[in-house]
Amino acid sequence: MSNLFSAIAFSSLWALGGTTQGWTMFWQPVVIAWLFIQGLALTFLAIGRGDVSIAAPIFGIKVVFVAMLLTFVGGEQLPRSVWYAAALAAAGIGLIQWTGRSHPHDVVMTIVLALSAAFSYAAFDCLVQLWAPAWGAGRLLPIVFWIVGAASLCLAPWVEWSKFKDATLRANLLPGATLVALQAVSITIAIAIFNDAARINVVYALRGLWGVALAWAAAKIWGGAEADHGRQTMITRLLGASLLTVAVILVIFSRT
Template sequence: MQNFDGKIFGGDLSREIEGNTDGDGDFGGKRVTPAHRFSSEGNSVLFDPLLDAGAGFAAEAGEGDIRAVVLIERGSHTGPDPFFGRRSAFRQFLRMTGHGYLILPLFSSVVYAVGMIFLKRAMEMGQPPRRVLVGSNLAMGLAFAPLLFWAEWPKAEFPQWMWLGPSLCSILFFLGQVGTFRALAGGDVSVATPVLGSKVVLTAVGSAWLLPGQVPEKFWWGAGLCSLGVALLGGGGGEKGKKGAWRAVGWGLAAAASFSLTDVLVAKVAPQIGLALFGPLMMGGVAMLSVLVLPVWAWGGLGSGQGRGWLGWGVGLIGVQAVALLGGIVVSGDPIGVNVVYALRGLWSVGLVVWVGGWVGNREAGLPRRVLGMRAVGAAFLMAAVWAVLA
């Protein structure tokens, strides 16, 4: 048989089923069945091995070079790096960790921290916490809605109870949102946001219970370091005093518990139903539950009042980061690793309060050096937790 002359990150791809090259240098001895019988005529073909795996393509490569999307091209040249170049530092980082999907929660952690500072500013300017909560829920519902264009009815068989998954996750996530904004209204951003990182431990416990075999030892180390960092970040009082800080911690822990159960259920159920269907169902339910906080006829006033600009930007960012975060959990099936990286939002919140807090009118920038120092040490523990998971 005639083989297709192509490369995948330096490894040959055989065109026919009888080919014996799969990009692993014959190390694994596996054979590749092409997904779509690529023609030897024409230009390069872009395809997704995660989507095409069912057609027979081996999604993993023996040398660890293939990623979620690869470029197959004719000729003797190796395929380009799917991110920033052949030998970029970013690619080396991904190859070192083997957890490229953690880019999604890293992105979400930064966007979440910025969004929460905007929302806190909106509340300081007079926006009621209920209006901010409902606006965030509606923004997430709208952000997930376009995924329905790619939704397909699941063909594989799975337990019928899993169809309750989107509804259960909607309720749990909604309760987590209530706790989050009660914490934000009663305390500082640099207290409320880091405390939410405690859900890493709760997610690890929940995963061990519902997802047996999914909790390597390094994740427990990461969860422990993350919790210590959260304790330091949330300590020392704040702009509203110790009472306000403890109120924020209490509501933040309650929110973390709800979010942790949500993430474990998402990792268990969403891959069966599909992200494009599960996500809109779940977040649509969260949006509908907002009627318990604010009647539908009052939603028209979400864009009014002082601070509406901060509110609009804040809820928009919260919606975008939610899509990336849920996508990371579904694609990876690794809610613990995703949440350890996502806990870096506590680090970003402290840094942003110090660097740009005064510019946006946030009062936390004037906190005592002792408090900011404790939160800086806590941020260091968060970085150690991320390293423990990625090592």
């Protein structure tokens, strides 16, 4: 559903114009579309497997991956500050993993899935930045998300359509799918137009810092795994998220 909503939302970008490349170049949007589908699937698995307050800060590592990928693709030497950022990020993840010891396997799996999702999205952002200039944002992005939507339709036989009768499910699914689509449009079009994935991802990655507090507050109000954790556990996770945020800031300054 979220992929179909994204395909509809990105269709509006066709008005921005661009240059439709020949069929021999259509492997580019196919690769980008696959990375998006893979990243979203891993994101849902990470959130479904563990706590949001664990997964959300780790998604912020995406900006470190973006900086490294852009540096490697450009053939430049990694600044020392990027390695400092990687060390801080590792420490932050360690603090987040150190909590929630009642289900250590789930915590580790959540971290692995969240890191994998972050890398998939980082590769997605880098390729959008590298390939969008030739196509134009108004051509590459709609085609990418039409492919995403078409691929998602292949999953229709496995959808439990009967559950749509549940009013509670509909009340959460439709707004959630809309928000996924809107955030995808916002960050992707910014990267395609301004061609600066590293800096754009800094702002995006800051969600991890306040995501811990929001997850805790939401769990207290509506219920959730975070509600079962004590104050010390959540403060430790917040500290870990803060280290990840510092790592993100270091990466962006290394590219100025």
